[in-house]
Amino acid sequence: MIPRLRRYAGTPSDLEEVTAPLIAVYAEVREPLLHLPNYSVQTFTERLERHGREPGFGVVLAFDAEDRPVGYAYGNTVENGDRWWQRMGEVDARFTSRPALALKEIGVTISHRGTGLARRIHDELLAGRSEAYVSLMVNAAAGDGKVRRVYESWGYTVIGTSQPSPASPVLAAMIRRTTAG
Template identity: 70%
Template sequence: MKTRLRRFTELEQVRGPLTAVYAEVREPLLHLRNYAVPTFAERLERYGREPGFAAVLAFGPGDRPVGYAYGNTVGAGDLWWRRIGDVDGEYTVSPALALREIGVTAACRGTGLARRVHDELLAGREERYASLMVNPAAGEGKVQRVYESWGYEAIGPVRPSPDSPVLMAMVRPLHS
């Protein structure tokens, strides 16, 4: 399937299509409060107003969104880092990119689209590091192994909210 990527830096431009593709990607989990569309929409509103917000959407035939990633800049004192606990100061000495969400529709999984969307989100960023949180149980560990193959290393467990599973925080340099 031919896809094209588009970057957005304004929440208003991306809110609708991003929420729609999120709902399709996470459909099997939407009954869980942490994954419910209203919970996602609250997070998107909050992070979409933070410094350095950017989103990348992948569009397939008929301009239908089939993948996405978004994130924003976080500093040393941000809740992102405080939730993790004892974080190496190397990662927090300067602002980092927090990759908040990434996903592709079932039809696009295994095609390399997630990596393309990820790389486009990271392209041109000025932060020294990118960080993300992954459910280590996702895909029986496969998702975390994919992130490791993209250069991320695990730095510690984190539970972002009472409704969230325990996740693994990961980090990688943005510039080699």
């Protein structure tokens, strides 16, 4: 069965509903990295609570036939001057002059990788959004560069680098137009 996608808006009740399945699927997706401070479940939970209160927060979860979460993505709207942009250094004003979607997290369990599920989740998160651009940050070393190449195949280009915290690796900051852009 093809996993079912569920979209959630940023209401407090939605955040409460998605927190447990998001944490569960995150822990499975990031299992090999959970011993690192930046990837721990506690750190993720703290980020999720903060991001869930930010403007334009939205989540897409994928569930298998047994209603287990097998993939996710979430993000929120960022505006000019937001710390999202500030962490990247100089960013071309054409990207920051209008609200953009910051894709904060995306992941798919091992058993569903290579099936196109990540792209389906990504596209569902972007569907119906009004932001002109979507931006993300990726560890350029992830999968020996494969993850960055996947994003490039989806139309993203590198616009800078960022290190969101001292415990974080240096990330490639990427951006692409949305269908609204």
